[in-house]
Amino acid sequence: MVTIGMNYSVRAGKEQVFEDACARVVQTMRGIDGHSDSKLYREVGPDARRYLIVSAWQSEQAFRDFVASDAFKKVTNWGAENILEGRPSHVVYKQ
Numbered sequence: 001m002v003t004i005g006m007n008y009s010v011r012a013g014k015e016q017v018f019e020d021a022c023a024r025v026v027q028t029m030r031g032i033d034g035h036s037d038s039k040l041y042r043e044v045g046p047d048a049r050r051y052l053i054v055s056a057w058q059s060e061q062a063f064r065d066f067v068a069s070d071a072f073k074k075v076t077n078w079g080a081e082n083i084l085e086g087r088p089s090h091v092v093y094k095q
Helices: 015-029 060-067 070-082
Strands: 002-009 035-042 050-057 089-094
Touching: 002 060, 015 035, 015 050, 015 070, 050 060, 060 089
Parallel strands: none
Antiparallel strands: 002 050, 002 089, 035 050
């Protein structure tokens, strides 16, 4: 089991668009082999445009396969062009 933390900063006024997109991605992820669970968290306070997706996978390779998929690239390219401030960062937490 491995947990992935995916950190995002969202452009002002795009928070709801990001949250809606994440909800669709998380729903899609539920049907992917190797994926166990994902949850979206939003920071409170002055940095309320920062988000964290915590995602549990059976293996790091299963996550890497998902990230390499065309579906993931399509979503991330759209997000980078329209929604995000800067590049997201991913952190792997091994158990």
